[in-house]
Amino acid sequence: MTNEGIEGTERFVSTDKGRGLRAVRHFSVGELVFACPAYSYVLTVNERGAYCEQCFTRREDLFKCGKCKQAYYCNVDCQRGDWSMHKMECLAMCAYGENWCPSETVRLVARIILKQKVTTEQTPSERLLLLKDFESHLDKMDSIKDEMNQADIAALHHFYSRYISDIPDDQSLTELFAQVNCNGFTIEDEELSHLGSAIFPDVALMNHSCNPNVIVTYKGTVAEVRAVQELNPGDEILNSYIDLLYPTEDRKERLLDSYFFTCLCSECFTKSKDKEKIKIRKANIPPEPEKIQSMICYAKNLIEEFRRAKHYKNILLPPAFN
Numbered sequence: 001m002t003n004e005g006i007e008g009t010e011r012f013v014s015t016d017k018g019r020g021l022r023a024v025r026h027f028s029v030g031e032l033v034f035a036c037p038a039y040s041y042v043l044t045v046n047e048r049g050a051y052c053e054q055c056f057t058r059r060e061d062l063f064k065c066g067k068c069k070q071a072y073y074c075n076v077d078c079q080r081g082d083w084s085m086h087k088m089e090c091l092a093m094c095a096y097g098e099n100w101c102p103s104e105t106v107r108l109v110a111r112i113i114l115k116q117k118v119t120t121e122q123t124p125s126e127r128l129l130l131l132k133d134f135e136s137h138l139d140k141m142d143s144i145k146d147e148m149n150q151a152d153i154a155a156l157h158h159f160y161s162r163y164i165s166d167i168p169d170d171q172s173l174t175e176l177f178a179q180v181n182c183n184g185f186t187i188e189d190e191e192l193s194h195l196g197s198a199i200f201p202d203v204a205l206m207n208h209s210c211n212p213n214v215i216v217t218y219k220g221t222v223a224e225v226r227a228v229q230e231l232n233p234g235d236e237i238l239n240s241y242i243d244l245l246y247p248t249e250d251r252k253e254r255l256l257d258s259y260f261f262t263c264l265c266s267e268c269f270t271k272s273k274d275k276e277k278i279k280i281r282k283a284n285i286p287p288e289p290e291k292i293q294s295m296i297c298y299a300k301n302l303i304e305e306f307r308r309a310k311h312y313k314n315i316l317l318p319p320a321f322n
């Protein structure tokens, strides 16, 4: 590990949450705490054709890979940049045709294995935490999780063994899948649509709170961590791992099932917003079909307007204003 770290923060070992990240200077609300490029990432299958596989830019004039005709790029530079990763999928997709259906986690792990082969040094995504040191909670896996893990390993072998030489042994793969499940991120666009999955090691160092003081957003394949509460020297930097619109009992269940811990944050203790959250959930009686149709129409128009405005902003304003 280099001594560079991330300016304004430091890694520490907490009493009850394992390793974590804390502030060593003041950060104001809205301030960028740090940015982290993805170590590995994969565009979700449903967004193929809408986003560039390499830089996750959304544009209408992407061109497709001439071989598999499934992956789309901004230009030759993006295609070249992605080739070392896309190559194995390109060949596999051509060979399997319509039967090519690995899960997004399996696709991401295949990319991590390739990346690990060509990376001998600490990457810019691992200034404070190396992927190989990720928590896996292997000792806490029950038989259901174990079966899911084995199914992922079988799918990795099935779809990729001809295209990746020296796939790690099953014990290493079991650990790698468990690490990805506990430390992986999903990338969303501004409209919160799912774009893909990724590994951001330094972002994964942050522990969870249901009353977080930072949020993570994405610029292409770079994660940005911004303060949503004032941070003072010594404060632990805490992110939320889950949708906070769920009431306490649901959040607890999700955190225990996916991340193997019981949250003891102030919100889980006071449950102060539960009543409102339960009311919102109860109010979720399905609306009439006509109402749904008009809501979809309204949302589509709004999204279209938003994209148009963004497009013009990008064209009309010099980069410094974007």
Ligand SMILES: C[S@@+](CC[C@H](N)C(=O)[O-])C[C@H]1O[C@@H](n2cnc3c(N)ncnc32)[C@H](O)[C@@H]1O
Residues within 6 Å of the ligand: 016, 017, 018, 019, 020, 134, 135, 137, 182, 183, 204, 205, 206, 207, 208, 209, 259, 260, 261, 262, 263, 264
């Ligand atoms: C993404 S990792 C965060 C870094 C982790 N503490 C480490 O040492 O690698 C997620 C894991 O951190 C721990 N963790 C995160 N938030 C926690 C919390 N609020 N309370 C207890 N443990 C927590 C859990 O073990 C969880 O599975």
Ligand SMILES: [Zn+2]
Residues within 6 Å of the ligand: 052, 053, 054, 055, 056, 057, 073, 074, 075, 078
């Ligand atoms: Zn691109």
Ligand SMILES: [Zn+2]
Residues within 6 Å of the ligand: 065, 066, 067, 068, 069, 070, 071, 086, 089, 090, 091
């Ligand atoms: Zn291709």
Ligand SMILES: [Zn+2]
Residues within 6 Å of the ligand: 209, 210, 211, 263, 264, 265, 266, 267, 268
């Ligand atoms: Zn909590």
